[in-house]
Amino acid sequence: TQLLEQSPQFLSIQEGENLTVYCNSSSVFSSLQWYRQEPGEGPVLLVTVVTGGEVKKLKRLTFQFGDARKDSSLHITAAQPGDTGLYLCAGAPGANNLFFGTGTRLTVIP
Amino acid sequence: GAGVSQSPSNKVTEKGKDVELRCDPISGHTALYWYRQRLGQGLEFLIYFQGNSAPDKSGLPSDRFSAERTGESVSTLTIQRTQQEDSAVYLCASSLTPVRFSYNEQFFGPGTRLTVL
Numbered sequence: 001t002q003l004l005e006q007s008p009q010f011l012s013i014q015e016g017e018n019l020t021v022y023c024n025s026s027s028v029f030s031s032l033q034w035y036r037q038e039p040g041e042g043p044v045l046l047v048t049v050v051t052g053g054e055v056k057k058l059k060r061l062t063f064q065f066g067d068a069r070k071d072s073s074l075h076i077t078a079a080q081p082g083d084t085g086l087y088l089c090a091g092a093p094g095a096n097n098l099f100f101g102t103g104t105r106l107t108v109i110p
Numbered sequence: 111g112a113g114v115s116q117s118p119s120n121k122v123t124e125k126g127k128d129v130e131l132r133c134d135p136i137s138g139h140t141a142l143y144w145y146r147q148r149l150g151q152g153l154e155f156l157i158y159f160q161g162n163s164a165p166d167k168s169g170l171p172s173d174r175f176s177a178e179r180t181g182e183s184v185s186t187l188t189i190q191r192t193q194q195e196d197s198a199v200y201l202c203a204s205s206l207t208p209v210r211f212s213y214n215e216q217f218f219g220p221g222t223r224l225t226v227l
Contacts, residue, residue, distance in 0.1 A: 006152075033215075042114070042201050042218025043153070088152055098216065100145075100153035 003027075004089055004101035012107040016078050021104045023089035024071045030092050032065055032072045037086040037103075046074075079108045112136070114219035116202050122225045123192055131187045131222045135204030142179055143216065144187050145201045146171075153201065159185060192226045199223050 007022045023032070031050045035043035047056050049065035049072060056063045060083075062075040072089055086105050090098040115134045123129050135142050140161050145153040155169040159179040170176070174192075179185040189196055203216040 004152075041220050042203070044218070045215045048215070090153075098143075098153075098155070100155075103150075103152045105150070 004091055004099055006087075006089060006101040006104050008104060009102065010105050010107075012109065013079055015080060015108055015110050019076050019079055019106070021074045021076075021087055021106070022071070023073070023101050025091060026070065027091070028069050030069070032069070032092070033090045033098065034063055034072070034074055035088045035090060037088060038084075043086075043088055076106075079106075081108045081110050084108050114202055114204055114217050116200075116219035116222050118222060119220065120223045120225075122227065124227050125194060126191055128188065128190045129192055129224065131189075131200050131224070133185045133187070133202030133204075133219060135183070135185070135202070136217055138182075139204035139206055139217070140182055141205045141207060142182075142185050143203045143205075144177055144185070145203065147199045147201055147221070149198070156187070156200075189224075192224075194226050197224055197226045 004023055004025045011019060013019055031048055033048045034046045036046055037043040047058055047063045049056060049063055052065060052067045052069045054065045060077045064073045076083055084107050086103050088103050089101040092098055114136055117132045121129055142159040144156040146156055147153050157170055157177045158166040174190045177185060177187045199221040201218055201221045203218045205216045
């Protein structure tokens with residue numbers, strides 16, 4: 001079983017603060033994706049990282065793939081209430097599907 | 111430019127009854143996936159369809175669960191003799207090509223919330 005553990009499980013912060021969410025596994029993944037899911041909706045893709053050590057930026061979000069392709073992090077700068085949601089990492093070990101992480105539920109308080 | 115649609119959006123059923131959930135993928139997407147999401151948790155892979163190939167059923171939790179897809183169109187997920195532990199949101203996703211080939215984005219539907227009383 002290829003588990004993706006995310007931490008923290010829950011995070012509540014004030015608007016304007018910075019935060020980092022982690023996604024860790026003992027398995028190597030050919031690629032890793034980050035999704036955000038809002039209540040009553042399906043997850044929406046934020047980014048895909050493929051190369052070990054890769055860093056991608058999406059406005060105030062910075063994604064990093066570990067050198068060994070076993071872990072990833074998501075850093076949000078100056079969080080806003082619109083960032084509230086469930087953040088899911090998902091790894092593709094080369095099989096047909098994605099293995100999803102346990103999720104981090106973020107609440108940004110205005 | 112419709113996205114993935116699922117029906118019904120909510121389904122309440124009694125223990126022991128059968129339910130059928132429907133997914134309409136994005137037109138032209140060859141790959142289709144079903145996932146289960148229990149309250150407050152991540153997504154659990156159930157089954158994967160790719161064109162006319164045999165589906166990957168490795169994630170189905172029991173023989174009460176089955177799914178069908180005709181060609182590259184609609185898919186139905188059937189749960190027979192539902193149990194209370196089947197209560198969850200069932201999500202469908204489609205992608206242009208399988209994830210393993212080109213890291214293609216999976217587009218998710220809004221899900222069907224199933225409640226088994």
